[in-house]
Amino acid sequence: xxxxxxxxxxxxxxxxxxxxxxxxxxxxxxxxxxxxxxxxxxxxxxxxxxxx
Numbered sequence: 943x944x945x946x947x948x949x950x951x952x953x954x955x956x957x958x959x960x961x962x963x964x965x966x967x968x969x970x971x972x973x974x975x976x977x978x979x980x981x982x983x984x985x986x987x988x989x990x991x992x993x994x
Contacts, residue, residue: 944991951987955980958987962994 951958959972968990976983 947991948988951991952984955983955987959990962991 947958947961950961955976956969956973959969963969972983972986972990975986
C-alpha cells in the first residue's frame with residue numbers, strides 16, 4: 943500500500959499526504975510547499991509516507 947501512496951505522492955503530493963495523515967498540519971504544509979515548488983512538495987510527501 944505504501945508503494946501506491948508514493949506513486950500518488952509523485953503525481954499529486956497533497957493527495958499522498960492526505961491519504962496518509964488526513965487533513966491536518968502536515969497536509970497544509972504540503973499544499974504550501976507544492977504551491978511554492980513542485981519538488982519540495984514531492985519530497986515532503988514522500989518523507990511523510992516513509993516516516994509512518
